[in-house]
Amino acid sequence: MMINGHTQLFGLLAHPAAHSLSPLIHNTSFKATGINGTYLAFDVTPAGLSTSLAAMRVMNIGGFNLSMPLKTAVIPMLDEISPRAARLQAVNTVVNRDGRLFGDSTDGQGFIDALHANGVEVANQTLTVLGAGGAGRAIVAAAIDADAAQINVFKRQNQTFTQVRQQMTRWSPNVAVVAYEDQAAMARSFDDSQIVVNATNVGMAGNQQLPVSQQLMNRLGPQHVVVDVVYFPLLTPFVQAAKQQGSRAANGIGMLVHQAAGSFLEWTGQKMPIQKVVEAVKTEVSHRQK
Known part of the structure; x- marks a missing residue:
């Protein structure tokens, strides 16, 4: 699917971010489901987190994943978090609901x-x-x-x-x-x-x-x-x-893909094509092992 004026942006906030498999997982899913979305990795340190969230609200970005230590640092900056995120004091998924940022943990x-x-x-x-x-x-x-x-x-x-x-x-x-x-x-x-x-x-x-x-x-x-x-x-x-x-x-590929599927469902309302994504991840990991 071509990126156009209606494409919804999602992404990962992490430091470092370049090695992440999340873009492969979510972009494979967007392509397979025909959803007009794209997913990018952003290298964000704790110091840049609040600015990144402000941009997310202003630019109407659909949602983000976060890795440590941002999973905990983000909590006071969100409008609401799920009970399971509150229990863990960790958020790996943020959903932008009309400018209100909701945090959850799908891990x-x-x-x-x-x-x-x-x-x-x-x-x-x-x-x-x-x-x-x-x-x-x-x-x-x-x-x-x-x-x-x-x-x-x-x-x-x-x-x-x-x-x-x-x-x-x-x-x-x-x-x-x-x-x-x-x-x-x-x-x-x-x-x-x-x-x-x-x-x-x-x-x-x-x-x-x-x-x-x-x-x-x-x-x-x-x-x-x-x-x-x-x-x-x-x-x-x-x-x-x-x-x-x-x-x-x-x-751990099963857990990796299924936690991503939790994020994907919250962002899009659709189920991730698990088998297709698992195959893509296995291929990429075996390629990186060489």
């Missing part, structure tokens, strides 16, 4: 939707989540909303440990936050869980490490669904090791 729901797409239900299941950064917290919050029976979160025992544990256990009595260093507790959690998630960045971009010891990996089996939020490389060490144990394992 966690993206994780749940990616599981659903593969026939995996979260309701009544026990999850082990490795890591309690932005991705981990979003996954935990969404798993609570999806009626998970128990969520065991493993977080490094650093200066934010107590604060994060208090925050997450306030969200639900079904959440336990445990020191990452407690290998015995992690082993028990693997045994009790149906779904195991790596929400750390261990294994990203040529890092060959596993987020847990091989002894812990040996506890995984065909009864487990294993998800790595990392998707670069396509076959992460964690996914590879889990497959060797006979587990169903997937990288």
